[in-house]
Structures are given as C-alpha cells and as structure tokens.
Amino acid sequence: MRTDEAINEIEGFLLWEAEKRRARGRAEAFCAGLPWLTESQRAEVERRYCHDQAELSRDCLERIAARATALRAEYASVHRALRRRLLTGYATGTVVVAAAVGFALGGR
Incomplete structure (x- = not known):
C-alpha cells in the first residue's frame, strides 16, 4: 500500500470514529430528554439511534463520494479541453510569429 493510500485510510478511519462519537453524544443528549426510560431502555434507544x-x-458519505467522482470526471474533461485550446493557441501564435519573422527576414 502506498503512503498516500495508507494516510487516506487512516484519515477515513479517524473521521468515521469521530462521527460515531458524535452520534453517541447526540444519542445520549436525546435520551437525557427522556428521563422516564429505564437503563435498559435508554441503552436500547441509544444503540438504535447510533x-x-x-x-x-x-448514505450521505456515499452520495458525496459519488458526486465528487462525477465532478472529478467533469473537471478533468474541462481541463483537457482548456489545455487543448491553450496548446492550439500557443501553436498558432508560434506559427504566426515564425511566419512574420520569416517574412521580415525574407523581404530584405
């Protein structure tokens, strides 16, 4: 596994663990508003909430990842088109300058 892949995997793991901690905190806060729950009921509500x-x-992360993939493909396509246009303009400019220099030198 390459270093950048390993870093991405570790980062993903840490982000997911943080998300689980946030969910546990929200579950505990939710259950705090239900003081009549028994301990076993509270544990079950927290487990289901998490x-x-x-x-x-x-689901949200999968949608974001799919959109990021689509945007990456779209931006890559736009980048290729812009690069082609830039290279075409550069080549055209070079030909024009070369022709002008040739014409100027040939006219002597």
Missing part, C-alpha cells in the same frame, strides 16, 4: 445515525451518515 445505528440509524451510522446508516444516515454512510
């Missing part, structure tokens, strides 16, 4: 939040987060 599970639902994990699914929601995963």
